[in-house]
Amino acid sequence: MNELSQIRQGAFAPANTADMAEAMIAGTGLRIEIDRRRGRGAAINTSGRFEPISRELEDDGWNSLEELPVFKTEVQVEKPRSIISRNDSPDIPFDRSVNPYRGCDHGCIYCFARPTHAYMGLSPGLDFEAKLFAKPDAAKLLERELAKPGYKVRPIAIGTNTDPYQPIEKEWRIMRQILEVLKAADHPVMIVTKSAMVMRDIDILAPMAEKGLAKVGLSVTTLDRKLARLMEPRASTPSKRLEAIKALSEAGIPATVMMSPVIPALNDHEIERVLDSGRTAGATQASYVLLRLPLEVSPLFRDWLLRNYPDRYRHVMSLVRSMRGGKDYDAEFGKRMKGAGPYAWQIGRRFELAAKRLGLNVGKRPLNCDLFVPPLGTGVQLSLL
Template sequence: MKAIAEADQFAGSLGAADGAAAANQHIDASGMRVDRRRVRGRASAINPAGRFEALATVEVDDGWQSLEDLPPFKTEVQVERARTVITRNQSPDISFDRSINPYRGCEHGCVYCFARPTHAYAGLSAGVDFESRLFVKPDAARLLEKEITRAGYEPRTIAIGTNTDPYQPIEREWMVMRSILEVLERHNHPVGIVTKSALVVRDADILARMAEKGLAKVALSVTTTDRMLARTMEPRASTPTRRLEAIKALSAVGVPCSVMVAPIIPGLNDHEIEKILDAAAAMGATQAGYVLLRLPLEVAPVFKEWLLRHYPERYRHVMSLIRSMRGGKDYDSEWSKRMSGTGPYAWQIARRMEMACKRLGLSARGKPLRTDLFVRPKPAGEQLELL
């Protein structure tokens, strides 16, 4: 994209002394600016058109001061009437073959989220739209029970939180995730959860009962221990301290917990790897993993604009390190490379994780969840057994 190249060229011309000035400039790396007053409390400050859209809108100041003061972006929730709720995948570098996403879009607003490009399928932007225009699947629990009732269904661990967070703020009102857990518990179906929210502790009662049977595990993603960095990078997620406290609370009731240092952003949070693992282990985590920053499709311009806005003096260094691990590109989607990267710096990160986990007794792979306890739901209309 020409705009992205121009943003890179601008950043390359910055000196350390220009950092403060650059932070106050709005670099249009996407084709659509958004007045910062309208995106207060959001990570992204741009709203580029989706890759499937034929037209893009650009705000232009013609000098007549005729632009209207538009209202701030408010979180809008739209009901999605899905026909199925279990998503399948055959990716060779992913440990699960099925997942559930109770929501589309995520109010946590993590600027680096690799799921941002999925909003393009709804004709929306991967920028501010992804954080503020959300979709909820209120029938998810009913659809799940229907799907696992089908003849020939073979139970395997269902992963939840792989695309957008199931415990994002709107879960407090909609409670879709809890209804899903109620179905899974009722039928002894294994589940693995990934979240950045302390709200997961709300469901500790269900998770504890399932964990006692070997049916549940939870991973808390802790990107940084720096509250200020977290506030700008993932503005509406739980604070790092609360995520660590969630690990402690779940571990205390017997739920196996792991910590995900994800994503690792070279030159920004990679110096915290050992600190995060130490803190998580002290709270009861027994497993750990990591994912290198991924910048597929529309994520790249969103992340770059954020980096220029908040850390202009680090832009060149961070992007240089990223490209050194991605074959000279912003991103390499090749299987087995996309999660951990390649090259000396990627190797160093992997060794640091390995050594810290060994020192702390954190395993890379947890105990597999059980599938032999699964109780298939009775299809509607089927005669119940007398005995």
């Protein structure tokens, strides 16, 4: 009996968090029916880790589960007191970021931001994709924080947690308002997205880039449309992301092709093709991040892998653990982005050789922090000069 058959027949018990996905396959009732979650990345919606009790669906014999509604995107307004988040991580190239939204209906199954939904009393599974939070006051808060006396300029990163150009941005337009504030203040910004919607704001980003104030990274995880649809169900197609790189580049906006994440035995064979396609589209920089499976992301990804690529499950997870010290994830600084061990080393060398061959990552220029003019935000004392 192979591992998948054993899992489906209940031979494995959920001994720890890493084994939860296998238990879900064994019929614990945690899997949401496909008609209710169609178009979503996750198939489960377990309670957040901070909840005092755990809930799961169970039919009462009257086909009650058939009456439950489908998961539709719901947006609540969040009113934070501040909008700039700061960090002192040694392995990321920024010390501050802005997140216009909490949660993301792109539905990327591997998203390392999923566990943050637990802080809202929600599930990192389907809730993360369907119950979103928008911050409509973000631009006003940003203007106020930039206007504070003693503010020291450093590039602000946007899109490092959830995507600022996820579909609800079409209606809320919070990201555009933020860019308008940054443009008016000549403040540098770096954007990460996997959405072609970024092309909408070229009219703002191009003048900023001309002053050395803006650059954009497009995450292109695969060129396989089927894999992309399964892995990132509501994100732009790979061809649309490459189209966005081309449009940004032609407008004079520095573009980076980002292969994030690299998943062993699933998309790592595409490293050279992705970089080559990004360079052809006009990207001048490239980067990658190894698959990260913190907290609830691990069982969610395992469940997804068993549903869509059962024949690769054991191989993928074996390689993941070989690069994470025998675990699904290692959060240690210096290792969490690139991993460790022979297979991780091989991925790194392949990436470096491909980037060098294509002339990527040559002559990096830091964003300009010398042009900043503090905005005259609400409550700021005007100058007497």
